[in-house]
Amino acid sequence: MNAFAYSCLITIIFTVVIGFVVFFGHKKQRLNQLWLLVSIFTSLWIVGLFGSVISDNSQQALFWQRILYIGTALITAAFFHYVVVLIKKELKYRRVIVELYLVSATFAILSFTKIFIVEVAARTYFSYWPVETGIVYPIFLFYFAVVVFYSVYLIYKEYRVTDGLRSKQLLYMFIASLIGFVGGSTNFVLDFNLNIYPVGNFFVAFYAIIMAYAIVRYRLMDIRLVISRSLLYLILVAFVTTIFTFLTFFTATVFNDVLGANAILTTFFVSLILVLSLEPLKKYIGKNTDKIFFKARIDYQNVLRMISEIISLEIDLNSLTYSVAKILKEELKLTKAILFLPNKTGGGFTAVADSVQVGTRVTKNHPLLPYLKKYRDLIVTEEMEREIADLPESTEKKRMQLILDELQELDVSLIVPVFVEGEMKSILMLGKKLSGEIFSKDDFDLLEVFSPQLGTALEKAKLYKEVKDFNIKLKEEVKRATSKLRVANQDLGERNVFLENMQSITSLITRTLDFKKVMQGIVNSVSEKLKYIGGILLLVDEEQPNQIHIEAITETPLTKKAIKLLPGSLKEFGDNLSTGTTLTIKAIKTGDYQMGASFADFVSPPVPKAIAVTIQKLLGVRTAIAVPIFSEDRIVGAIIFGLSREQKQISELDYNMMNALADQTGIVYKNLELVNEIKKTNEKLQVANRHLKDLDEAKSEFMSIASHQLRTPLSGIMGYLSMMSEGDFGEMTKEQTHIIQELLDASQRLIRMVNLFLNVTRIEAGRFKLNLEKLDIIKVIQDQIKTMRPTTAKKSLKLEFKIPTVKIPPLELDPDKIKDVVLNLVDNAIKYTEKGGITVFLDKKPESVVVSVKDTGVGIDPLEAEKLFSKFVRGSGISRLSPDGSGLGLFIARKIVDAHKGKIWVESEGAGKGSTFKFELPIK
CATH class of the missing domain: 3.30.565.10 (Histidine kinase-like ATPase, C-terminal domain)
Known part of the structure; x- marks a missing residue:
């Protein structure tokens, strides 16, 4: 075998091993299943390549070439399918996936025909290689290139928009795929009679190596545990084998040569050593492999213990929520941990334990709340996103999408509803892990265990806070109520004095209907009841509406001395409403009280200013106030009050008393006006009544005389008519009888009328x-x-x-x-x-x-x-x-x-x- 064949063999071993390790790591996960499928088709392609390289004749080589292209065709569809599942877009490309599998299967079948490969022969460095291809072959290569490179592009595109651990996974997946497919594509160069050695095939093995690194380092397809345990047992087997061989050889030499023991004793001794050292050795190796594969592993028992301590000891609501959020964020290595509690008013929930998002509200109408109450379970945003993608278009899908958008805006990955006795008491929202890893089953187990404890602790803390707030509020309320009561008592005392004074004044001025006495009583009450220096009462003249005159002045020893300082009688010191400029005139014109420190501003002119200043010093007046007198909807005068206090020392009660006295004066003024009018009207009515009585007596006398005068002749008429109707004066015709009867009826009615008038006369005369x-x-x-x-x-x-x-x-x-x-x-x-x-x-x-x-x-x-x-x-x-x-x-x-x-x-x-x-x- 040559180097090319060895590279194929190595790639086959790596691909098959990684494929099955991934699959058995999580058999039920769709991504792991698809990766096994990609690995099998890749292995089939490399097996075909390996077979064609080591073949002894052209027929064998042609067979293995056809096997090669079956794997190549099926890799295309399987790899695309794996990629769209990896980037979570399977639903979007569902139809394309089916079509690609059909096309790939078609090409796999056609690879056994001459329209795909016609002949294999020697080509440069290889004994057998396709030297003649069919018409389908270029189409297949184009199809392969488009699908593969589009799949790689999808990986790259998804990598650009992600971060954290997933970004690392996609990056290594992109690099591995690019190396694998670019390297493997160099094998097709020889098909076009180009004398270039397919050196890229040696790099295909790196594709498997990079994938293995991504799986181990960045949890691609999450099979670290499988690899960790596989490596543990591989090292353990290798170590045991090596040690057993060495010890057997060494002990055999020692026991046989030195002690003369037989082989059975040697084997027993070695086995005893291995049995005693196997478990400690396994633990040591396991601990070190875990450090490699799980160096960021979380001690969930410790986290649960820490949270349980906080929950059991802390009763302050703010400290409890802050501590729990802090522990979760730090120990689980999260970007954030937000705890939401129910709003006291308005419904919904508000964030209370996150330094950045404290105050963030989930309103009572937010669709998340009914969703949590309905499903009462953890929500993982990634899983929710996949669930939404699988749903058909509907109202439910739109509602869930709205919830997902809100959660993504808050940048949270996991939501934990906390229920107590069937009622949602809190919502815990967790951000992404800093490592970029997804939440594991251990995370879920931890949250499910402590969330009920958290709910109970929150209720306990809220109850404590309510009691604490109530005590603070109670103290404040008691303090406020005591202060109010003190002020109210003081105010009530002043009001009682005010009411007593007004009652005394009212009693005083209602004892007589004499106008002058009443007015004098009013100004005297200014000093006697209100305890001011005195007052001047001015009224608009009834006969000359543009003039005002002094009606009364408080009578005290000092005021009598002051009056003597005037150069004339009081009547001479009136004023003109049209031309007058005093503050008293202004009060009457505007209807608003006027206040000043100079008494002369109220009376000068007509009182000379020098005399006014002397009077002010004599009386000790420091503030003068002119209050208009209203009688219904018109102003009839004013009262000038002289006070011994500065303006800033005059209280609201003083103003109320002065206004009340002015109002009372207006009422008395109107009442006296009405009394005078009633007197005049009564006099007129008495005259009219006497006249009516005279007329009534005359009428009654007339009615009596008239009735008597009418009744006598009417009785005679009725008597004669009755005699005529009865025939006493001879027989009458029917017409005459009718007329007489009519006259008789009319006479009867007239007599009844006369009787009525007589009765009315008797009734009115009292003779009934x-x-x-x-x-x-x-x-x-x-x-x-x-x-x-x-x-x-x-x-x-x-x-x-x-x-x-x-x-x-x-x-x-x-x-x-x-x-x-x-x-x-x-x-x-x-x-x-x-x-x-x-x-x-x-x-x-x-x-x-x-x-x-x-x-x-x-x-x-x-x-x-x-x-x-x-x-x-x-x-x-x-x-x-x-x-x-x-x-x-x-x-x-x-x-x-x-x-x-x-x-x-x-x-x-x-x-x-x-x-x-x-x-x-x-x-x-």
Whole structure:
């Protein structure tokens, strides 16, 4: 065999060994499975190359060349498949992968035909090499080159956008692939009759070596444990074999030559030494290989112990969260560790234990929260990314993509929800590992073990913090409340003084209605109750609205001395609202109080300034305040207060008292105005009342005289008309009889009208008296119905009296007046009923009887019902039915019923629905 064949053999061994080691390291991982497939097809290619180089004849060489191209064709699809899985884009290229496998399989089949390779023969340095190829061969080479170099490009492209450990893995994968395929491609140069030795084939072995280094150094396909243990046992076997051989040879020489022992004893002695030294030797070698392969290995037991100590000892929430985050970040060698706790208000979570991202919020509407609550498990962003890639387009995919984008923005790789009794109490977000490695099962186990403990500790710490905060808040609240109570007590004391003063002032100024005394009492209270030096009360002149005058000045010994300093009487020191420039005038014009240290600014002019200055010194006034007096919506004057304090010493209570006194003055001023107006109005009303009484007496006298004067001739007319209708003056024609009857009816109505007026006159004159006697109410009603039947017959109305089945006892009634009530109610019912009829009911109650007159007439508006019993009131819209009504019938009926200690009322559902008039009389 030549050097070329040896290079092929070495490459085959490396490729097969690495392929199966990777596969058995993680059988179920898709990436490891695909790498085994790539290794098998690569080995098949090199086996074909090796076979063709050592072949003795052209037929063997041609066979091995066809095997070579089967491997070459299948490498193309398998390597592309491996690459897209490595860069996590299998879903994107799923269709391309299937197509490449089909094309590669087609080329593999065609390699056994002459359209691929026609003949092999001697070519430069080799006895047998393809010297004639078919038409498919160039197409295959183009296909191979495009797919392989595009796959290598994908590795390079992914390497440019990654960092950390994964970046190192991709870099070595890129270098190994480039060396392997470029080196292997030099074998195709001879196919085109170019006399160039395929020196690149020697470098293909480096492809396997670089891959082995990437696997060991950078955890490519994560099989360090397999390689570590394989190396351990390889070294152990080699060491044991070497030692056994050496000891056997050495002890055999010693035991046989020196001691004369046999071989069995020698073997026993050597075996004993090996058995005793095997376990210590295994541990020593294992420890050193672990240092090589796992020199950055994490002691998870120690990490758990450290966290458990913090959790069990720390009760301060801030210290607990900071310590846990710090341990995780340092011990697991992470870029960050963020701990989120629930917000007190507004929902959601806030970062509390990361120096950079403290305050970062996960709002209550963030899709991450329901996702964590639903799945209640760790979330690895890389796995989530792959899961999203495998999902079809849907709302769920968009929601998960939104969650992933947010997590990537926070630059976290692992999320750990912390639940306590089914409720999420915290969220732990971990960044990438500084080494670039992915999170392992040991990491997950650690987090799953301590997260429930963390949740309980957080609850304990939060409870402690709440108690601590509550105690601090309680102390502050007690302090604040005590301070407020002290201020409130002081304020309350001042308010009580204020209220007492105002009550005393109110009591003082309301004892009399004398205007001058009241005003003097107000200004006197300035010194007596408010304890100021004194006050001046100025009012707008009622007769000359542009003028103000001094109405009153506080009367004290000092103020009396001050008044004597004036060159004239107080009335001379008024001022003009239009031309005056004092602060008092300004207060009245603007409606705002005015304050100053110079008394002269308030009274000069008209008071000479020198005199004003002298008065200020005499009284000891250090501050003067003019407060306007409001009476409803107008200003009627002002009060000038003189105080012995500086402006800065005047309290809010002082202003309140001055304003209250001014307001009280305005109210008193208005009240006195109203009292004066009422007095004037009362005088006018008394004159008018006397005049009305005179008119009423004259009216009553006229009504009485007129009624008596009308009643006598009407009685005579009715008598003659009655005699004529009965034929006392001879027989009359039908037409004459009708006319006489009409006249008789009209006369009866007129007499009833006269009786009404007489009754009204008696009522108003106080001469309305009852002549009571025992009466049968049933007979009274029957008589009145009999009287009204002719009237109902004319209108074709039905008139009915429902006689009660129970016995009605005799009642003490005035017969004439009760007849008028029944007659009036029945007559009204007939007047205002156009069709249907009238029904009279009599009902007995335990202590009274009720008479009801029900009609089917025009009805009554419920709002008008009560007014109908007033004098001269008629229902709206009924004048068209009975224009001759007086509006007195129901008024008199009520007076009669009231005089009998009864009551009368009306019931109706409304216009057009009839009405029922009722009156109730007591049974005595």
